[in-house]
Amino acid sequence: MIRSYIMGLALMISSNLMVAQDSYRNEIISIQPHSELIIAGSTNVNKFDCTFDIELISSPIAIAYQRKEDLVKLKDLKLSLRTSGFDCGNKRMNADFQDLLMSHKYPAIEIEVKQLELIAGDYQKAFLQVTMAGKSKQYELPVLVKDDFYKGKLRLNIRDFGLEPPRKALGLIEVNEIIKVQFDLKVAR
Incomplete structure (x- = not known):
């Protein structure tokens, strides 16, 4: 009787610990x-740079995370970047950028941060899912994390999202299929 009581207590404690670790x-x-x-x-x-209006994503975001040793799993950490929030420097470039991203059909680029893994020192590896023009692709990239600043670069091939590099001036000017998403984000808690 005492033995089954101890076994039951041990089972309850271990299942509570497992729930606590997974919460x-x-x-x-x-x-x-x-x-x-x-x-x-x-x-x-x-070359061209299209800068995103950070005010469009500055509202508070509720996140859920789970830390296990050098890994932080995130649940539902998504940034929705309205394509109209990018400024490429002039109206014509903005219109071309909107056309390239097919913003009339897909008005946002979605970036979901799945998890972060400590690499070394101030560097972490971010595991992301990027959705653009209705297609999603997974990426891993190093991110410098220092004092709530997150800095990194992500190279994307627009063809991976079914997008074709546009040609202008009767085909004399062609956009390179590789673009870089550069970010330097300050996060407040």
Whole structure:
């Protein structure tokens, strides 16, 4: 009788520990206005930067996370970047950028952060899912994390999302299919 009581107690304690290890913690974060997010690209003639209006994603975001040793799993940490929030420097470039991203049909680029893994020192590896023009792709990239600043670059091939590099001036100017998403985000808790 005592033996089955001890076994039952041990089972309850171990199952409670397993639940505690698998539970997510909740926190509210916000991306601060002095953050930067830029899509950089090039043509066979020139380079261009399209800067995102950070105010569009500065509202508080509820996140859920679970920390296990050097790994932080995140639940539902998604950034929705309205394509109309990018400024490429002039109206014509903005219109071309909107056309490239098919913003009339897909008005947002979705970035979901799945997890972060400590690499070394101030560097972590971010596991992301990017959805653009209705197609999703998984990425891993190093991110410098220092004092709630998250800084990194992600190289994307627009063809992976079913997008075709546009040609201008009777085909004399062609956009490179590789673009870089550069970010320097300050997060407040």
